[in-house]
Amino acid sequence: MEIWHYWTIAALLLFIIELFTQGFAVICIAIGAAGGAVAAAFDLSFELQLVVFAIVTLFAIFAVRPVLKRSFYKDGEKVATNANAMIGRRGKVCVTISGDEGRVMIDGVDWKAEAESGEVIECGATVEVTAIDSVILTVKRL
Numbered sequence: 052m053e054i055w056h057y058w059t060i061a062a063l064l065l066f067i068i069e070l071f072t073q074g075f076a077v078i079c080i081a082i083g084a085a086g087g088a089v090a091a092a093f094d095l096s097f098e099l100q101l102v103v104f105a106i107v108t109l110f111a112i113f114a115v116r117p118v119l120k121r122s123f124y125k126d127g128e129k130v131a132t133n134a135n136a137m138i139g140r141r142g143k144v145c146v147t148i149s150g151d152e153g154r155v156m157i158d159g160v161d162w163k164a165e166a167e168s169g170e171v172i173e174c175g176a177t178v179e180v181t182a183i184d185s186v187i188l189t190v191k192r193l
Contacts, residue, residue, distance in 0.1 A: 054097070058088030058104075075119045082115065083108025137162075137188060140180050148172040148190070155180075155188055167191040 065081030086107030090100040142157035148164055149171045155164040155178060166172050167181050167189050178190035 053091070054100070055088045055091035058084050058091050058100070062088060075116045075123075076112075078119070079108055079111035079116055082111040134183050134186075137180050137183050141193065142178060142180070142190075144172050144174050144176045144178055144190075147174045148178075151187075155190055157188075162186070162188045164188045164190050 062081045062084035065077050065084055069075070069077040069081060083104045087100045087104035090103035095103070137157070140157050142155045142162075144153065144164070145156045145161065146152075146154035148155075148166050150169070151165045153164045153166070153172065155162050157180070163186060164178070165187060168191065170192070172178060172190070172192050177193045179193055180188050181191050182189040
């Protein structure tokens, strides 16, 4: 076997290892190993192969990795879960809200509620949740 075979095998093994990890670090080293394989295929000395490996790996870390992270880990599409998912939901007042007393029904679940502006909201009115503190919803009349 020639030296470029070893570089290629190393690159393939590193690509496979990347499938089981996260963060796209191992793939950068795999890309560097592929660069080393190309350098070996052009019969460069082993020292130059290592230099190509290092340069291509650094390039992958600073150019390829950020692109991959942006593509696979989109922060803009966060989904509200648990209690935070209640904000923006609409419901009906089932017990008149006055002061810190009152109840709202949302999707068949009864919640303690208070009015955002401190106003009195009558039973049957439609409201929207604007905030949540523990198990108490802050609502506004629609």
